[in-house]
Amino acid sequence: MLESDRPAIKLALVVEYDGTNYKGFQYQSKLPTIQGELERAIGKVTGEEVRVRAASRTDTGVHAMGQVVDFLTQSHFPEETWTKALNFHLPWDIKVRGTYRTSPDFHSRRDALARTYSYTILNRDTPSPLLHNRCAWIKVPLDTEAMSHSAQALVGTHDFSAFTVSLPADKSGVRHVKRWEVWRDGDLVLIEAEANAFMMHQILRTNGMLVEIGRGKAPRTTIQDMMNDCIIQCRSVMGLPSKGLCLIKVDYSNFPPKRES
Numbered sequence: 061m062l063e064s065d066r067p068a069i070k071l072a073l074v075v076e077y078d079g080t081n082y083k084g085f086q087y088q089s090k091l092p093t094i095q096g097e098l099e100r101a102i103g104k105v106t107g108e109e110v111r112v113r114a115a116s117r118t119d120t121g122v123h124a125m126g127q128v129v130d131f132l133t134q135s136h137f138p139e140e141t142w143t144k145a146l147n148f149h150l151p152w153d154i155k156v157r158g159t160y161r162t163s164p165d166f167h168s169r170r171d172a173l174a175r176t177y178s179y180t181i182l183n184r185d186t187p188s189p190l191l192h193n194r195c196a197w198i199k200v201p202l203d204t205e206a207m208s209h210s211a212q213a214l215v216g217t218h219d220f221s222a223f224t225v226s227l228p229a230d231k232s233g234v235r236h237v238k239r240w241e242v243w244r245d246g247d248l249v250l251i252e253a254e255a256n257a258f259m260m261h262q263i264l265r266t267n268g269m270l271v272e273i274g275r276g277k278a279p280r281t282t283i284q285d286m287m288n289d290c291i292i293q294c295r296s297v298m299g300l301p302s303k304g305l306c307l308i309k310v311d312y313s314n315f316p317p318k319r320e321s
Contacts, residue, residue, distance in 0.1 A: 078153040101149035121302040126309035181249040202274035224259040264299035
């Protein structure tokens with residue numbers, strides 16, 4: 061049977077990348093993107109023009125440890141062969157951690173139950189050349205206990221419109237946050253958020269407000285007050301730089317599929 065006569069199959073990739081050199085995940089003509097590099101590599105391996113779909117369209121400079129993408133292909137290589145071949149053609153800062161054959165109706169974005177992001181802040185007097193592309197640097201000591209206390213108001217189902225850019229009239233700002241945790245590990249302040257989905261710049265703006273609380277520039281009740289529309293929305297609060305943000309994992313009920321023994 062010719063390759064072109066074979067039925068298409070659905071594959072999913074778990075992808076890790078350093079987003080420093082890319083204008084986000086989503087394809088843009090004449091600009092470097094994660095999607096563009098993945099599609100280029102798939103084309104090199106298969107000769108096919110393939111469009112991949114991601115669980116989360118990460119922004120410029122955002123990193124990932126567990127991004128999930130899916131696509132259709134008529135090339136029936138073993139999963140291990142896919143991983144090795146794609147990594148051969150991908151640049152050093154984008155790599156496939158695993159390839160899986162999935163059911164034809166698998167949808168990396170719509171099937172996702174939760175997404176977990178982490179944000180890293182270097183909180184000391186001097187910046188770090190080694191961590192420059194992976195974290196924000198904040199010199200002023202942060203009160204992580206105050207930040208953690210305030211972040212608990214984010215947990216649950218709420219309208220988070222105050223923490224994002226303007227939403228279209230037909231879009232809801234309601235999301236379900238499972239956890240929003242803040243802790244210190246030496247000179248690093250780590251913020252980890254898990255929710256069913258996040259809106260554009262929601263994490264960067266929310267964490268920016270938590271930093272204001274940690275610096276003592278805003279009261280601990282600010283987060284709760286914003287969700288209650290008691291104070292002006294945080295569009296005047298600058299979001300943190302995207303380079304500190306990393307997509308850790310995406311959770312599904314039907315992925316990854318169980319390997320046959």
